[in-house]
């Protein structure tokens with residue numbers, strides 16, 4: 001699904017030099033590399049504060065702790081996402097409220113958000129799934145009408161831009177009150193291990209978050225708030241510093257691969273290609289915008305509409321073509337998150353998507369030959 005080795009070859013010297021230096025100086029935790037990475041990411045994202053932490057799941061949890069959410073508060077999020085999003089809500093004894101998504105973008109449905117709001121609702125967690133932002137303009141409107149926090153799960157869309165109706169743009173993860181991302185190796189900006197970060201433009205919240213990640217300490221051995229231990233280590237920061245200047249190029253390579261896939265699949269009758277939400281500045285070519293980075297293709301996910309998704313997955317496995325099913329079970333049907341408040345009729349789209357989606361290899365090193373082999377295999381299978 002990903003080719004991390006190929007990407008490494010191009011930045012190997014830089015990474016090895018930094019790692020050598022870290023070992024020489026032994027500044028393994030919170031060393032200069034972490035601080036430099038933080039500043040560089042703040043600049044890249046055009047956000048006031050980046051708070052590095054240990055992984056994307058922690059980033060979400062720490063964001064919720066920093067906002068002071070309390071047990072019993074309801075948090076609305078998407079039924080169709082990785083479990084980490086809902087897990088942290090439950091861990092903090094907040095009440096997850098799962099809602100359906102849109103069939104075209106796979107992102108949280110804003111009408112469903114409105115319908116789920118109660119007097120206990122305190123926050124919305126949009127997930128920018130597969131590399132494309134949720135409908136943030138409307139989510140911000142809902143949040144301001146109902147006085148809710150917006151916590152962006154940006155684990156899959158780092159570097160993506162979101163365009164507002166007035167033409168202004170913001171980077172994914174910097175639009176709501178707080179954003180959380182992951183540097184898991186296979187994400188668009190991946191470390192050589194675990195890593196994560198929280199973003200915010202709010203000075204007070206940033207101060208709180210910096211304490212929460214560090215045992216609630218603002219002054220050594222004075223614990224003012226309940227915190228956690230969640231750190232990005234210097235070696236991961238060094239890897240991320242080497243990759244960050246290439247992130248836009250990496251994302252362009254993903255878009256290019258998506259365009260090549262689309263070219264083949266757009267006319268295939270049993271397949272629906274991923275839809276990129278259009279805005280006025282989009283310049284689409286084969287369904288992919290090449291001008292505004294509105295989709296950074298963490299995953300390239302097709303919908304197989306003739307009921308043969310599982311058979312296709314089996315066929316690809318036999319030919320050793322990597323593929324993924326993100327996600328096979330709606331969160332509202334997972335044992336850990338079942339709740340009598342949920343009604344199957346409220347999740348028509350997620351219930352359909354879990355049967356139709358399949359993700360094909362997507363990374364920065366895909367060759368034309370690989371894409372041709374993959375697409376030919378899929379088309380031949382579906383047409384037979």
Ligand SMILES: *Cc1c(COP(=O)(O)O)cnc(C)c1O
Pocket residue numbers: 055056057058081082084085127153155156181182183184194195196
């Ligand atoms: C990867 C991911 C996370 C969690 O990130 P980790 O760094 O693995 O903890 C959270 N949400 C989504 C949508 C993800 O894809």
